[in-house]
Amino acid sequence: MQSNNYVFFLDLNRKGRKRPKCTFQLREKRNKELPLVRIDIIGRPHQNPDGTHVAVPLLKDNGNFKLSEQDLNNLILCLKKALKMKKIYFDWIDKKIQFTPSKTNNYITITTPFLDMYNDYIELIVFKGRDTQYVISDDGYTLDELGMLEINLNKKSKRRDYFESILLNFGVKKSNGELLIGFNNLNEFPDAQNRLTQCMLQVFDLLQTSKNNVIQYFKEDVTDYFIDNNIPVGEDLSLLGKSGRSSKFDIVIGRTKKKRQQAIKVINTPTTSNISNPLFRIIDVRERQPNTDFAVIANNIDQAISGDFISAFKNYNVPIYPWSDKEKWLSTFQIAS
Structure with missing residues (x-):
């Protein structure tokens, strides 16, 4: 979600055996590690800074924290809208992403709906790996482009330290000038594709960092x-x-x-x-x-x-x-x- 001055992330987590467990979280891009709002439904009991305890779920019968019926209905409506937004987003991804096999069938090109620093669509390739069953790679594009702009990431510098921290955060490796992720199961592909894409976008931000x-x-x-x-x-x-x-x-x-x-x-x-x-x-x-x-x-x-x-x-x-x-x-x- 984006306003004129801020970019917000809306997180939804429904993992686990407890149903209908759900965590709703709102974060701002520049301080991603600090949630602005977090709501747990069917979550763990919580201790406040003053030592008081809050039972979860936050239903009106809880003695420590109360939501009215109207408040609860508003919360449910908000969560439903968030889930609808999530579905719209993934439907958009499904329609925009393209897969193109190479003529020799030794790799597949993935054209994503995300744009690089030149407003070109980011492309990735997937091929058979050596140490892992599959590898998804940027085909050397990221470092080639930075090199053409005379951004040298081979020498020790604050810029290289930042670059290496980005790779570490997204679990991406650098090998022979390529950024890549290895995986063994096709079920891991969506996560690998997302991590590599987000990693590339953040590396491109090296050109647009703070003053x-x-x-x-x-x-x-x-x-x-x-x-x-x-x-x-x-x-x-x-x-x-x-x-x-x-x-x-x-x-x-x-x-x-x-x-x-x-x-x-x-x-x-x-x-x-x-x-x-x-x-x-x-x-x-x-x-x-x-x-x-x-x-x-x-x-x-x-x-x-x-x-x-x-x-x-x-x-x-x-x-x-x-x-x-x-x-x-x-x-x-x-x-x-």
């Missing part, structure tokens, strides 16, 4: 690029400014006989609103650090660097290096032999 994470990922990309090109760097070095305050610089390249020390601010969103803080820091420190050159590396992959941003730094003789041109300006930071 702080995106900034951190861009810093890591810049740092890794320098290291890959044999440029020794320091990270998050604080330099004292004229104001008496210390300012942190994302990347610092040490001084040599032929080059001065270089202190770099890495800006993920080079817009007008992001001028004052980094520019002030550079101006404040520059007078106290005469043997240091200052520069900005700006991320212009998703959006162009604003004209105001360029003009402001140019007025104070601070060079801006666009990330898309990194191969052109790399030599500026390389250590002279």
